Amino acid sequence: MITLTNVQKTFTVNDTTIKAVNNVNLSIRKGEIFGIIGYSGAGKSTLIRMLNLLERPTGGTILIDGQDLTQISAKELRLARQEIGMVFQHFNLLWSRTVFENIAFSLEIAGVKKAKIKERVTELIELVGLSGKEHNYPNQLSGGQKQRVGIARALANNPHVLLCDEATSALDPQTTDEILDLLVQINKRYQLTIVLITHEMHVIHKICHRVAIMENGNIVEQGDVLDIFSSPKHSVTQRFVKQISHEDNSLKTARHLAHEFPNGKVVLLKFLKEKAEQPFITNIIRNFKVDINIIQGKILHTQEGGYGSLYIHLTGSEINPALDYLTREGVEIEVMT
Known part of the structure; x- marks a missing residue:
């Protein structure tokens, strides 16, 4: 055109x-x-x-x-x-x-x-x-x-x-x-x-x-x-x-939590389109021995679908299996600590 x-x-x-x-x-x-x-x-x-x-x-x-x-x-x-x-x-x-x-x-x-x-x-x-x-x-x-x-x-x-x-x-x-x-x-x-x-x-x-x-x-x-x-x-x-993502403030909070609670992991999750609506956090809590503190999250809607980002702090004995589950489900993971 x-x-x-x-x-x-x-x-x-x-x-x-x-x-x-x-x-x-x-x-x-x-x-x-x-x-x-x-x-x-x-x-x-x-x-x-x-x-x-x-x-x-x-x-x-x-x-x-x-x-x-x-x-x-x-x-x-x-x-x-x-x-x-x-x-x-x-x-x-x-x-x-x-x-x-x-x-x-x-x-x-x-x-x-x-x-x-x-x-x-x-x-x-x-x-x-x-x-x-x-x-x-x-x-x-x-x-x-x-x-x-x-x-x-x-x-x-x-x-x-x-x-x-x-x-x-x-x-x-x-x-x-x-x-x-x-x-x-x-x-x-x-x-x-x-x-x-x-x-x-x-x-x-x-x-x-x-x-x-x-x-x-x-x-x-x-x-x-x-x-x-x-x-x-x-x-x-x-x-x-x-x-519009307010990422800077979330990152500051994530680093603070990582310093205060060194026994866990602070993780940024990113997911696209239909995955932005799926209950990943609920599934983790139900199926793995972890506790989750949600730091900040947002779903942005575009003409082509949704984009979600979520900062979480995980503690417990099955952090790595929980993260492996998210990876298999197509969630992009960035471990902050």
């Missing part, structure tokens, strides 16, 4: 060349939600803006549905952009237009007849949950409602691709979750390819199928969200995963 090959973007500031994006290679599948995450200055905003050529790359190719956007004419690019909707961080609404008029704007520019515009806009207003707000102006809306207008406007021309540029970073946590749920609904209903950038790992684990992690203009790691969460390789990825 979307293929980036050796994509680069350089800027010159005070005779200094800055590589905002450095030889990025990505392949995004049709119908998936693909996340790009990085800290400020990583190059993610520049990268997503190159997907519709709001920023023109210095080098490389950008193929969408087999068409290289870097090689087409200005007229062809205008037509191609109608297939690519975009949602912005700060909404970018027209403040003198109502909700209905904001959503209708791109259809008016495209020369769509009034009856078709009314039908399409009414459909979208219902889809994004703004029925009854069609005659309101942006200054009469909450932040979440403004972003719903932005999403509806981006969908007006029935695009094949939806780009989300930090679409939830200006919203509170509850509204963020509501907007993310709406994006999942849209993805499933229209089989729409969604590419979003964010600096929040919560956004990635909640709705994305795959993710790429950026640092200093480079993709440092990419893969299925579940694989990235369960086994992050790069230090930047590990920091992002810790944002």
Whole structure:
């Protein structure tokens, strides 16, 4: 669906060349939600803006549905952009237009007849949950409602691709979750390819199928969200995963227990998908001579299934047989002491 090959973007500031994006290679599948995450200055905003050529790359190719956007004419690019909707961080609404008029704007520019515009806009207003707000102006809306207008406007021309540029970073946590749920609904209903950038790992684990992690203009790691969460390789990825796993605090507690109770073992258990729901701890207590102190545990749900992590402190005469049982059951074990 979307293929980036050796994509680069350089800027010159005070005779200094800055590589905002450095030889990025990505392949995004049709119908998936693909996340790009990085800290400020990583190059993610520049990268997503190159997907519709709001920023023109210095080098490389950008193929969408087999068409290289870097090689087409200005007229062809205008037509191609109608297939690519975009949602912005700060909404970018027209403040003198109502909700209905904001959503209708791109259809008016495209020369769509009034009856078709009314039908399409009414459909979208219902889809994004703004029925009854069609005659309101942006200054009469909450932040979440403004972003719903932005999403509806981006969908007006029935695009094949939806780009989300930090679409939830200006919203509170509850509204963020509501907007993310709406994006999942849209993805499933229209089989729409969604590419979003964010600096929040919560956004990635909640709705994305795959993710790429950026640092200093480079993709440092990419893969299925579940694989990235369960086994992050790069230090930047590990920091992002810790944002929602609270691993640092658990590790401190585990080390404290290991010092206070040297006769036992402190163990980190990791398990994926359906295994995250199985009663491993109950089975150990029932079948082995061990006592278990649960330090901290969490199950995170992604689009591809659950990922669980659990710190436990074991004492007793059958610690090793209990750990052997977990290994046979496919649980990943890391002995901390």
